[in-house]
Amino acid sequence: QAGAVERVISAFRSVSGDEGVSVGSAVREQHGRDESVHRCRPPDVVVFPRSVEEVSALAKICHHHQLPMIPFGTGTGLEGGVGALKGGVCFSLRRMDQVLDLHQEDFDVTVEPGVTRKGLNSYLRDTGLWFPVDPGADASLCGMAATSASGTNAVRYGTMRENVLNLEVVLADGTVLHTAGKGRRPRKTSASYNLTNLFVGSEGTLGIITKVTLRLYGIPESMVSAVCSFPSVQSAVDSTVQILQAGVAIARIEFLDDVMINACNRFNNLSYEVTPTPFLEFHGSSKSMQEQVSITEEITRDNGGSDFAWAEDEETRGRLWKARHDAWYAALALRPGCKAYSTDVCVPISRLPQIIVETKEDLIRNNITGSPIAGHVGDGNFHCLIVLDPNDPDEVQRVHSFTERLARRALAMDGTCTGEHGIGLEKRALLREEVGPLAIEVMLGLKATPGKVL
Secondary structure (H helix, E strand, O other), X not given: OHHHHHHHHHHHHHHHOHHHEEOOHXXXXXXXXXXXOOOOOOOOEEEOOOOHHHHHHHHHHHHHOOXXXXXXXXXXXXXXXXXXEOEOEEEEOOOOOOEEEEEHHHOEEEEOOOOEHHHHHHHOOOOOEEOOOOOOOOOEHHHHHHOOOOOOOHHHHOOHHHHEXXXXXXXXXXXXXXXXXOOOOOOOOOOOOOHHHHHOOOOOOOOEEEEXXXXXXXXXXXXXXXXXXXXXXXXXXXXXXXXXHOOOOEEEEEEEOHHHHHHHHHXXXXXXOOXXXXXXXXXXXXXXXXXXXXXXXXXXXXXXXXXXXXXXXXHHHHHHHHHHHOHHHHHHOOOOOOEEEEEEEEOOHHHHHHHHHHHHHHHHHOOOOOOOEEEXXXXXEEEEEEEEOOOOHHHHHHHHHHHHHHHHHHHHOOOEOOOOOOOOOXXXXXXXXXXXXXXXXXXXXXXXXXXXXX
């Protein structure tokens, strides 16, 4: 393969120019890792295409020489998915950074892979529209489609899977595919196979996404945030289920356990009660907000909630949410000099209290202490933020074993081994357990058509 790479570098340069091809070790290492704890797996060469035509031409060269291709957006993934396990060519898409088509009256927009979610919302600032899917990181929107990202607003606005209308994808042999038809952007369709959702969540294994057409939403007239404390995980989840059943237009319901709240208090000099704590946000009209907050406050009190505080102005809302926004850094501060590793699972909401309690017991029993839990309680998804010393083999092995037990615990409760992060490197065996060998065979068959797989 090394000889093949040498032979094709000149061909790459004829497509993207000298500045569009790099074999420097620093550039290759930058593109061989994401924000996970997985070790760097650098590609043999990094290319920087500026258009779909260049991506297609480069892919054809790779296909002819049987070189693996790895798409790279912003490198904010958490499961090692950008690692070049077999070397090959990394397609860094950051130079394709244009917002191409905005249709305000139709609430949709088409963007290239170098556009991030914060960049898009900045572009939309004066239109009265926004894109609400928020995984936390300022990720590439095409990368978010590739991993079916979601985040804190998913309970109201859905995940990327519900918000992608069309994709332009370069397949492994360089063919350019428009999954819903070129230029099409209907709000719904019943025309044949749903190719768009086949590629959403495919993590770069089926093709390189070079354009995504997204649903947009009107910025709510009013936003109200609230926070309250509960005596137990069970009471917090019971309250969440009842709020959803009451038809309250909740936009976000986030959960921090007592360890996470304590870490956030120490990190930000806050004074929240060290108990299971949900953070809530409501979107709607000013008139509807009062009723929704009133219903929510009544439900939380009936379930033992206390210290209920709410705020409408942006500054106060920011202070209320600071603990949730800084959770990652607060967890890191528990063990200075160590690395943070985050893993996630998702279960039916009714099983959330059980899996959180069992997970906390597992952490203590295996001496993985001080590891906080944060979750999107509105859809049964939660994260363990584990701070570990990557130079301690025993600790690394204990954490690895714990993450496998956590995933299998979720599978046993009719859930999934990942609600947001994706399969990446760590969960490939777990995927087989989750969907079964026949589904894996079908996926492999899809992956092999057309041409050589990525």
